[in-house]
Amino acid sequence: MNDTPTPAAAAPTSAELRRWRQYLADERAEAQVYRELAQRRTGSEREILEALAEAEGRHESHWFDLLGDDVGKPRQADVRTRMLAVLAKRFGSVFVLALMQRAEARSPYETDADATPAMAADERIHGEVVRALAARGRSRLSGTFRAAVFGANDGLVSNLALVLGIGATGVAPSVVLATGIAGLLAGALSMGAGEFVSVRSQRELLAASTPDPDAHTAVPRLDVDANELALVYRARGMSEEEAEAKARDVFGGITTTTSAIRIQRVGDAGITAPELPEGAGSPADEHEEIGTAWQAALSSFCFFASGAIIPVLPYLFGLSGLAAVAISAGLVGLALLGTGAVVGLLSGGPPLRRALRQLAIGFGAAAITYVLGLAFGATVG
16 A cells, blocks of 8 residues: 655646636636627527637636636736627627637647646637638628728729829829819729629629529429439539439439429539528529629729828818828828728738738839829929
């Protein structure tokens, strides 16, 4: 019999206690974010978010048990998580989901010996779950949002370049102002018309690829021996064997043919999408992510105009010369940083990097135009 006493576990250091308490506070805050988001959702999305909140609650219990009597006073979560909680409570938008996706990806549990392997795995999977939820929101926004972002940035960059280029030639401020207003109207109308044609054409092309919803009515009258139905399945991506088997199944139970050939679009890799049950959707539902032509046109027009008016503002208020150029460039720079950050947030990427990239591209184009305006002004002069 071994009478050697088991060595007592070493008492946690003050640094470990601080870290555990911070983890505890962060898990509580993240669980609250998911609960707030769940309150604004219904159906499966609500259930998924509630399950995520429960998982964060299990992580919270781990740190609570580890702290024991040293749990201390409740601490605040980090600033980022607290901000997410406020946004989730106020808005509950796809932007919050995109930020939560980034938060889950930054989990320190992979390298923390005090976190269990299951907790580290949970956090990684949570990131994928949130990514999928955010993708649903992105798909609903993508058509109109794309037109809005492109419109605003085109307005900012093109009109700033136009105003700076014309101003650099040495013309009067009234000419710069008139040129800026003309550029705003021409660009906004052009962008709106272009988006309308582009989106309408894209929807028409996709609609042309959507199966005829009434094609199933011809199935009962087909020649079973000729088996034309198999050709439909082969054209939609099935192999010859799969198509023949599918057609035999349909002809074997002709009463079920009301949805037999109403299958969704086939992927490029030849993988057939699941069948579309009767009443489950429409071609318009499939193309929801594109947005409507009128939505895209109106968004593009309004956002181009809102972006293009910013470089003109100093001239509207009577400024001229270097002061007008500096203020115009500064206002446009702030707007470019804002739109870049929004794109970064929605895409789940780093907002600062996206914002700086947007700024560099916009100012680069404007600087080139300004230099060309100087050269042109010197040549004409």
